[in-house]
Amino acid sequence: MKHPLSILLSGLVVSGLSGCASFDKWTQFEEEQTEQKIEEVEMLADNPDEQLEQSSGVSFQQRYRKRLLENQSSLVNRAQKVNQNSRDINYFARGLMQDLVGNLQYVNGRTPVAISSFVFLDGSYEYADIVGKQLSESLMHEVHKFGIPLVDFKATEFIRVTPNGDFILSQDFLDLDGDLPIKYVITGTMVKHVSGYLVNARAIGLESKAVVGTAQAILPTSVVNSLISSDVSKGVELMSGVQ
Numbered sequence: 001m002k003h004p005l006s007i008l009l010s011g012l013v014v015s016g017l018s019g020c021a022s023f024d025k026w027t028q029f030e031e032e033q034t035e036q037k038i039e040e041v042e043m044l045a046d047n048p049d050e051q052l053e054q055s056s057g058v059s060f061q062q063r064y065r066k067r068l069l070e071n072q073s074s075l076v077n078r079a080q081k082v083n084q085n086s087r088d089i090n091y092f093a094r095g096l097m098q099d100l101v102g103n104l105q106y107v108n109g110r111t112p113v114a115i116s117s118f119v120f121l122d123g124s125y126e127y128a129d130i131v132g133k134q135l136s137e138s139l140m141h142e143v144h145k146f147g148i149p150l151v152d153f154k155a156t157e158f159i160r161v162t163p164n165g166d167f168i169l170s171q172d173f174l175d176l177d178g179d180l181p182i183k184y185v186i187t188g189t190m191v192k193h194v195s196g197y198l199v200n201a202r203a204i205g206l207e208s209k210a211v212v213g214t215a216q217a218i219l220p221t222s223v224v225n226s227l228i229s230s231d232v233s234k235g236v237e238l239m240s241g242v243q
Contacts, residue, residue, distance in 0.1 A: 093138035096217045104213035112149045114182045115139050121189040130229040151182050196220040
């Protein structure tokens with residue numbers, strides 16, 4: 001009859017051997033996974049088109065969130081250093097874009113996007129003041145920086161040369177191309193608030209009308225009043241402000 005201690009030691013040896021075998025299998029599995037990932041990275045490096053294709057959908061959003069998280073501390077420090085009085089509309093357009101892209105769907109590095117003027121929620125949707133126009137211009141810069149293809153539908157197919165200057169942009173729809181590869185449009189509404197303008201931005205599918213991203217921000221009164229329209233009424237420049 002075997003001694004109980006010898007039986008216990010035998011069991012430990014068997015368990016240890018099986019544990020080693022399991023560890024060896026897990027190590028081998030990790031090595032195979034690592035080799036597979038290396039092959040995938042090398043394949044993507046050799047095939048940039050496939051790399052762009054994999055930039056769509058969820059991975060596109062995941063990379064943005066990761067980059068935003070990595071830069072969060074630096075962004076906070078930078079924001080604290082910026083004097084509140086020196087923040088212009090571009091500063092708030094940047095924050096609006098970060099909020100929008102944080103929940104943006106279906107839009108990726110191969111999706112053409114256009115931006116239209118922001119209008120007043122309780123006003124005519126056929127009129128935009130200087131704030132609504134400049135906000136769309138500022139967002140164009142932010143969208144392009146993020147790497148989303150941007151279409152300027154106000155650009156004509158020719159340069160109009162006149163004594164007053166040379167122009168390629170036009171506000172006459174007859175001069176513009178109506179067949180453009182636009183999939184989504186970023187637009188929004190504004191409401192006058194006691195502390196400025198409350199901005200509601202969204203990305204909309206041009207054909208589906210589906211909302212694929214939203215964002216909100218408040219433009220302070222100081223920012224709104226800092227924009228001066230080029231329109232002149234009786235020789236006096238018109239300022240856009242909160243009444």
